Amino acid sequence: MIDNHQSLPQESADRITKPFARFLEIQAAASGLLFLAVLLALALANSPWQEGFLGFWKTPVGLTFGSFDFTRSLRHWINDGLMTLFFFVLSLELKREIVLGELQNPRQAALPFAGALGGMVVPVAFYHLLMSGQPGAHGWGTVMATDTAFVIGCLALFGRRIPSTLRLFLLSLAIFDDVGAILVVAFGYGEALNWSALGLGLLGIGVVAGASRVGIRSVPVYFLLGAAVWLCIDASGVHATIAGVILGLMTPTRIWVSDARLHAILGRLRAVPAGDRQQGDTATRHNLRQASRAVTEALSPVERLETMLHPWVGFAIMPIFALANAGITVQGADFEQPVSLAIIVGLVLGKPIGVFGFSWLAVRSGLAVLAPGLSGPLILAGSFLTGIGFTMSLFIAGLAFDPATLNAAKLGILSGSAIAATAGILMLLLLTIHAARTKSATSTAEQGRVP
Structure with missing residues (x-):
């Protein structure tokens, strides 16, 4: 029998499981x-x-x-x-x-x-x-x-x-x-093309591709880059x-995080007493932050x-x-x-x-x-x-x-x-x-x- 504390809290939206259905x-x-x-x-x-x-x-x-x-x-x-x-x-x-x-x-x-x-x-x-x-x-x-x-x-x-x-x-x-x-x-x-602005827009798209290639994963960074690309293309006439x-x-x-790696990261938290997670910047707190990011990147x-x-x-x-x-x-x-x-x-x-x-x-x-x-x-x-x-x-x-x-x-x-x-x-x-x-x-x- 599965302990309820081993799974996420259930919400009404949880019944929509497949992205297509959602x-x-x-x-x-x-x-x-x-x-x-x-x-x-x-x-x-x-x-x-x-x-x-x-x-x-x-x-x-x-x-x-x-x-x-x-x-x-x-x-x-x-x-x-x-x-x-x-x-x-x-x-x-x-x-x-x-x-x-x-x-x-x-x-x-x-x-x-x-x-x-x-x-x-x-x-x-x-x-x-x-x-x-x-x-x-x-x-x-x-x-x-x-x-x-x-x-x-x-x-x-x-x-x-x-x-x-x-x-x-x-x-x-x-x-x-x-x-x-x-x-x-x-x-x-x-409209009539502004080639300089179009070139800057294409350069911005290249920067987005490069950032993804080197492993930058911050969503706000990509939103800022996307806004810059939008401004350039808007000014280009396209x-x-x-x-x-x-x-x-x-x-x-x-x-980015495979299922096996996610389970391994989460597994490090199971044996930690609950009170230890409140003790400042300890290894346990570090593991919690890492687990949070791993869940997101799964x-x-x-x-x-x-x-x-x-x-x-x-x-x-x-x-x-x-x-x-x-x-x-x-x-x-x-x-x-x-x-x-x-x-x-x-x-x-x-x-x-x-x-x-x-x-x-x-x-x-x-x-x-x-x-x-x-x-x-x-x-x-x-x-x-x-x-x-x-x-x-x-x-x-x-x-x-x-x-x-x-x-x-x-x-x-x-x-x-x-x-x-x-x-x-x-x-x-x-x-x-x-x-x-x-x-x-x-x-x-x-x-x-x-x-």
């Missing part, structure tokens, strides 16, 4: 808060407080020293600064899944990658077809990405009635195409959020950073982003504007056609395999959910459109995302009802054969 748990909960933030932004943007609410996000914030002026609007700090952490966490999750998780098998990773590729190429083709030669044609990036939180939130409605492999497929796909979208943002929606993607993919997945940097940052991203950064960007005035809204219609078509038709079509081709060609429990109808239903472009679509729209067309673009994003979510949920509902009836009929038939 990621899904946070995403599902965060989607509800994100939805409330969207409703609040829409309500305030169409209320008597409209002017104050919309003007608040334009408030200049920054530092000025003589001729040096580093001032940005509050919305800019949110979209370029806080969202860097959003992409950093997405990159951590992508690297962990590829190196340590379910995507280690190249043929399993190929399926969401192919779906993500189709989910970027086909909607962009639809958008170009509808917007060719018209104002706003440069906004094709708005139909490329999938909102991870809302997709996982929709899947959470069905609980265990859908296979976990569908969640993994859609989560991996969303991360792949979000990273692809931010690469497009960095180079497709950047969109600064690419710094989050690069630094996330550079984060090590290897643990997890990889990817896992520790993801655990630390993911709740902040899900419950703070994304709702703040929604408040700053989802406020559109719907009075006199015109759905016949070319930009709105092109975005709706791209999200509602382009995304599912591209995701399902490229996934089907990948499986038929032998490049990818279907995970257990994953079927064509489930992929088709999930493909419609990938049309929920909300967060990334709004993010790109703010870069791609001028003020005259931005409101129409946001209207198309919200409408297209809502239609895609409704279609995906209804398809999954029909599939789960059919599966339940089939299971019930099979069970009844088996009982009838019992002598």
Whole structure:
């Protein structure tokens, strides 16, 4: 029988043991808060407080020293600064899944990658077809990405009635195409390049790699280096959020303290009387400090950073982003504007056609395999959910459109995302009802054969 004093105290959060399960748990909960933030932004943007609410996000914030002026609007700090952490966490999750998780098998990773590729190429083709030669044609990036939180939130409605492999497929796909979208943002929606600042940013990335190579393990040191890299890339003309993607993919997945070493270090503490641990700077106190560090370093940097940052991203950064960007005035809204219609078509038709079509081709060609429990109808239903472009679509729209067309673009994003979510949920509902009836009929038939 195990003594309770030999294990860590039990907390309610201890039941979430796997990083993947924890990621899904946070995403599902965060989607509800994100939805409330969207409703609040829409309500305030169409209320008597409209002017104050919309003007608040334009408030200049920054530092000025003589001729040096580093001032940005509050919305800019949110979209370029806080969202860097959003992409950093997405990159951590992508690297962990590829190196340590379910995507280690190249043929399993190929399926969401192919779906993500189709989910970027086909909607962009639809958008170009509808917007060719018209104002706003440069906004094709708005139909490329999938909102991870809302997709996982929709899947959470069905609980265990859908296979976990569908969640993994859609989560991996969303991360792949979000990273692809931010690469497009960095180079497709950047400004004229400042090569000196870009060079300093690349030098900073090299310093981060060197610090990791020589064994510097202090998280605050890397946050300071990351902030310096962000400032340089922001000044370079390349969109600064690419710094989050690069630094996330550079984060090590290897643990520093092995299980055997951890057990040996902890073993030195077992025979020490409790009172001896309070006797100043003794060898026992040294062993306690070493054990504390060993426990921390028994997890990889990817896992520790993801655990630390993911709740902040899900419950703070994304709702703040929604408040700053989802406020559109719907009075006199015109759905016949070319930009709105092109975005709706791209999200509602382009995304599912591209995701399902490229996934089907990948499986038929032998490049990818279907995970257990994953079927064509489930992929088709999930493909419609990938049309929920909300967060990334709004993010790109703010870069791609001028003020005259931005409101129409946001209207198309919200409408297209809502239609895609409704279609995906209804398809999954029909599939789960059919599966339940089939299971019930099979069970009844088996009982009838019992002598």
